[in-house]
Amino acid sequence: MTAETFPQRAHRSLRDSQLRRNLAKATSTIRTKTAKVSAELPDWEALRDAGQAIKRETLAELDRHLVALEESVTRAGGVVHWAADAAEARRIIVGLAKAHGAEQVIKIKSMTTDEVELNPALEAAGIRPFETDLADMIVQMAHEKPSHLLVPAIHKNRSEIGALFRDQMDRPDLSDQPGDLTRAARAYLRDKFIETPVAISGANFAVAETGSVVVVESEGNGRMCLTLPKVLISIMGIEKVLPEWEHLEVFLQLLPRASTGERMNPYTSIWTGTQAGERRAGDGPGEFHLVLLDNGRSKILADEAARATLHCIRCSRCLNVCPVYQRAGGHAYDSMYQGPIGAILTPQLKGLDAAGSLPFASSLCGACQEVCPVRIPIPDILVHLRGRVVREGHAGLGEGLAMKAAGTLFDHPALMALALSMGRAAQAPLARDGRIERLPPPLDGWSLGRDFPALPKESFRAWWKRRKASR
């Protein structure tokens, strides 16, 4: 965890025009597509209601569903491990990889493995982890951090990626064309898929009733990792369990439409335990381990006002509509979880002392809640967390932080747009049913808005107009 606060990191991003261009292109394209394919379903709102209700009911009896999942996975030939924290998750996974004498492992869908910082632990044990998702691979090769839940390498341009691949894959012939770079990744990973005996994955869902685990993807690297290696280790947060098979019919509609704006993502794999025996090799792993990770989730569960944070299906739709995310960029959140969901999830996982500035990285404009497929009340949770930061007196955050941030912002014109978007709720306090009134003292005085009269009004309006036009 760096000691920097959100505004300090955002400051750097705002100067990076490549990042802003790529982000604008990605977020506006996905916004249009998600809006179109969600409006196309006559029962989209009913699906969102169902998604929200299923998540709420599941969490209310989470212990029961986890035990049921353990039973069903075990019955199907898998082994279930429990990890109370990141250290235990690392110990389990590194231990399993070592037990199989793995010198390298292949990885897919690894937000949770990022969260537990698995890769450094594998490397320390002499095991080389290969990320196989194209963007994750780029980020890994560049020794950087992901900047968007869905398109983690969106901060890099094609020539940077070309240079990276020419160097790391030893392919001086490669051009900078995305098509060529993608083919290079395919060739580079082929043998690794075929020869590596241990794969590590995340999971989108796991069904307690049947013991089935679900991975949703686009590139086919998931299918490779989930099908070919003899040993598969999957790690999932405890909130990912779904009680019944039937529940998948809701989430397999919500997730692709809210995430990439596709009616269905290119590939979905669902497997149940192991495929034992010689003749079933190539139909799935002969040995399957499922790691159930708490790492702060039970604490979120205990805070009823924030519990809905755990409904999140990581679709990233809230990022794409967030005016603060679009200007600040993913790196400003200093976490694998960025944007509005990052602003509520990261401080709860890492602690308000470490990431207490994040709940302030929002204008409470409510766009995230409006689009969230499982209707997480992100603005309410932000306000609740701001209250906790102040009440629990976290590391000089709160109004002090806000005022320090304001100083930085007004010294740097590039940060102004961000500041304005962060202050939007104060500028238009009636916009969202008086939510601003619920800021607890001393934060009721906080908002960059109180300095607004000093700002040139035109530039605000110009910015406001642009923002509206781009929505």
Add this chain to the structure above:
Amino acid sequence: MSDREAVLAAVRAALGAAPAPSPAQSAYRRKGEMDAAAAQARFLERLADYDVHVEVLDDVQAIAPTVARRMAERETVTLAIPADLPRAWIPENARVLADDALPYPALDTRPSVLTGCALAIAETGTVVLDAGAAQGRRALTLLPDHHLCVVFARQVVETVPEALQNLKAAVDAGRPLTFFSGPSATADIEFDRVVGVHGPRALDILLVRD
């Protein structure tokens, strides 16, 4: 205390004694409303949005010649098949590679692969494999670069919920499922869409109106 006990204890403490909310009534569609012809038309319409080559065939006899033509067009010489593929689907002169637990490199030599499917979903243009008849193991439809997939019109359901309801028996039997909606794709580099990453780069759907 083991981590299992610790996690469960923490979850139970977090939940307290509050009663679980009563299950909400689901108001979303669990069944489609289209007749078979409309569902097939919708399926074809959805496929047109993906980079899929589609052939609509009048009967089973048309499968083998279509496969032969498509292989010629894609310049593949070997046809990988699951061991239980109906003989009638296989072109006469094809060099056949029947998958009998073949080592992976044998499948990775750029053959075409021909399979059936479990069902297809009209609303999303999705085909699902469930390791059942004429589908083979997952590696077979993953490593070859060209997948020809036969879908019978009667296998097309309208909605995602209907598909999942129909797939439950396979899941209960421990069989893995693969859903594909077009060939693999990525937009990871500057958000430019590139088709064909790790899965088969070319996908042919042969819809047989039986």
